[in-house]
Amino acid sequence: MRKVHTSELWLPLCLLAGCLLLWFWLIPQHIAVFGGGAGPGPRFFPQILTLMLAGLAALRLVQVLWLSLAPDPEVTTGSRWRRELAVVVTLLLVYPAVYWLGVLPTCGLLIAWLMWRFRMPGLWRIGGVTVITIALFYLLFVVVASVSLPTGALFDLLP
Amino acid sequence: METILHLPVAVASYLLDIAHGLWAGAHLFMSWNNLLAVFGGVTIGCFFGALPGLSITLAVALVMPFSYGMEPLTGLTLLSAVYVGAIYGGSISAILFNTPGTPAAACTTVDGYALTQKGMAGKALQMANVSSMVGDLTSTCLVILLFPLLAKVTIYFKSPEYFALICFAITIVGSVAGRSIVLGIIAGIMGFLLSTIGMDPVEGSGRFDFGSIELLSGVGFVPLLIGLFAIPEFVRQYRRSRMATGPITLADGGATVANDRLTKREFFESLPHMLRGGVIGLALGVIPGLGATPAAFVSYEQAKRRSKKAHLFGKGSLEGIAASESGNNGVNGATLAPLLTLGIPGDVVTAIMLGALLVFNLQPGPMFFALHADLVYGLFVALLVCDIALRLVGLVFIRIGRYVTRVPTGYVFPMIFVLCVLGAYASNNHLFDIATMLIFGVVGVIFARVGLPVVPFVIAFILGPMLEKGLRRSLAASGGDISVLFSSPISLIFYALTLIAIVSIVRSRWQAVRRDRSSESTPSSTVKDALDE
Structure with a gap:
């Protein structure tokens, strides 16, 4: 066995x-x-x-x-899967960020941060793509689909 | 004798009814919104399909929140168009980069990439495009012809029959989806358990809501779906990019597409394989859980057996591409038949469509065809138009496909993740749905780790309330007598089918294990092994 x-x-x-x-x-x-x-x-x-x-x-x-079960080749190794889980748990921070900052600012920060983490070169390129993408998503969701995206608790505190 | 004389009249009347229905459906369909939904959906689908790692399910799930604000037919057309486009899109990266964009295109890779290496990528891509269209057209036309008959049969389905059918569907989906039947059925039961969160479907009392209003209305389907399918893939790509030193793309290499056109002779030589592929796609598409991938392999195997150029299969055969692509596209129309007549989705995409129908306050089932015949025929017309759009959009994607797959993951996946966040929120305008999406992302990663398949989990989740209602109503009507579940012939047929399927799957897996053990030392990456699998 x-x-x-x-x-x-x-x-x-x-x-x-x-x-x-x-x-x-x-x-x-x-x-x-x-x-x-x-x-x-x-x-x-x-x-x-x-x-x-x-x-x-x-x-x-x-x-x-x-039973003598064949191990699944798809299953990841222990250390790799722990790192994957760590990434997902980090992503859970998106929820408090959305709550405090609002959806669009969080999405902007997310795109910029993720592009940097995905090893995309050039701060100007990252900044440019972020601005264009957020504008596009604003157009798509707020203007076309009429979804009212929340502004966040921090902005509600502003006078 | 009298019956024989009446038969042609009955057939003519049947066909006339279908023609009337299609005319009414075409009237309902013909609007700019619907045409835009077709072309937009096929383009989005081709894009997602061409990118390895972005699944068909993710494409449909991300589009789903937008369909809520549309007319029912427009929304369903958009979802169907994305599905049709994505299945075809998978062949582009399969042929150009030896990387199937979707599992269904795995079979196309063998001959497609072989042709690319011979400098005939253009022919291969055009054959994939034409055969996708012919396969889908064949199966959709057959579905249109058979649909009224199916709808009449399903009127005999009551609660016990539904119970038996759902048990059959989940067992098949669970058995086929995972590496082990037990794990597949465990995933299905977990999906049923998850569906019990929220209001009880019979008495209306709260279950597992922990005092939360959001949980009282149950777990949102869209955030669950996005979390389960998008986040694990995002995490995989993130890990891949972190291991590299610079920006990476989804697929590397690839030859330039020469201006080599598909000839009429090549098309007509492959036409029988395309038509057969469409019929195979139809036959396998109506069985829950099987779907496009097995249809492609079965169609390929059949074409290889019957072809005069069988020696070319696996070395760059246009007939091979025609067979596999028509087979995997042939399931598109077929999966709609059990969904619309019985309300039973055969795969995750049709589960999403079921979710969309419920949002539109439309309950698919035996009475659906009688009450919404125009909508059903409208959807069939939409599928036929999707095939035309597939040909046109496909021609553009043949040219730009290689550039699409070379887009760095650093652009694609951050945007996909943000789209997931926005899509989850837009499904219900609740921040709670973003949390749900993220939590199910964690669940998806854990499922992948422990080998639990996601597909039976999702299908069970959406069928859970229907199964529970069927079971409890049957038992209430019979005064708690459990034999009511086994009393009708239709139920017994489904229980027998479930048993036969389990036995045959266990047997084939056992044989596969024995074969693997006996040939452990030899490499096993040939097409024959893939077909045997």
Whole structure:
């Protein structure tokens, strides 16, 4: 039998833990049942799904532990995937930035910062492309599609 | 005898009804907005398709928020046009750079790039363009002919049948999409679970909303889709660019396109393969989960078996390009049939179209054809016009395709990311949707890492409320008797199909594992191995 990678065990174990969380806390605490309705209530479907998920997670655990599964070539190596996750977690900062600065200023900063991170040369080029792109997006979303983009909490504080 | 005499009359009446429907659909379609949507959509689709890394799904998802403000037919036309354009666009980078722009174009790469190396890139690109058009036209015409029949059959579908059909669809999609059937079905169940967030579809009580008004209306489909498909690709390209010392492009190399035109003889030699490819695309397109990639490979294999020049396949065959491109484009019209008649999307793009229909307050299903026949025929007319637009826009892209793929990623991906942020916000005018998009970006990266396929997750998410309603209503009507789910012949057929499909997929995968083990030492990158897969 081939050696089991610990990374392959994570998924079924996390899923089983998630199922326990769903069964004992999320479903009883966060689904209100008013009673009186005919047939199965609102908890029925999530409960069935949780049971099925737990069963499949257990099956996957058995597969990983006992069967000789070919490792997936698509799966990235540990250090690489941690770096990828770090990039995405950094991108999560976009949300507070949009909240405080507004959509368009955040998008402008984002384009400039990302172009620099993508190793595009020349500050003038980065600045020029940023300005043109933001103008284009403003035209597309605000003028053509009539989407009112929020200005941000910082600008609301201004007198 | 009387029945035999009535048959021609019945067929003539059936065809006349279709002709009337198409006339009414053409009337509804013929406006400048719709024509603009067709040409704009095909151009956007070709652009996204030609760029390796930008998926068809991402193209359709980014366009979707704009379709909300349009008339239903215009919005659906735009989404269909993007889809048609993107599938064709994938062949441009496949032929010029040996890099398929979409998975569906992988089969085109073998012969296409071989022709490019021989200095016949122009012929290859023109053949890809013409065969995409012919394949799509063939399957769309057949769908138009068969659609009223399908619509009549689906009237017999009630809650238990729907339950069986959705189980079938998710099992097939889950089995085909991932590296393991178990992982595929796990992804599907997670999608169903995610769909339970928000208001209960039967009683209206809140579920998993944690007191948040945004969560009470459920997870937004557009931000979920953008996050799952765009962010992981963005992160991959970001990592790629950070490893390089300077700006990088999506595809390198590529030959100049010589002025070598496709001759009439070459076209007519490949025509049977194109027509067959369209029919194969239709047959595989109506089955949930299969889609364009297998259609291209099956069509290629069939063409190779029947061609008089089979020895050229894999070494630069125009017939090979014709077969694969007509096969993958043949699914375009076919995927609409289960969507419009049953409300069941076969892939993520049709799931997006289902989402758009729901936004327009249109519920696809057995009654959809009876209530909105003009819209259905209008959409078919739009697909036919898309094919003409594909030919025209394709001719332009044959010239500029090589420049498009050489655009540095430093320009493309920052703009794509910002477009994702704006698109997620514009879908509902809520900042919460930007957060949803970013969170599902993290989920997408984790899914890719642990090997969970995204496609069954998304399709299950959109079908979840329908499955739950079907299940609970069936059980309520039968007083909790679960045998109601297995009582009708249609349901039993779907359960049997599900079982057969699982057994055959498990069997073929097991055989593939055994074959891999027996030939571990030999390199396996030939077309034959790809076809066997």
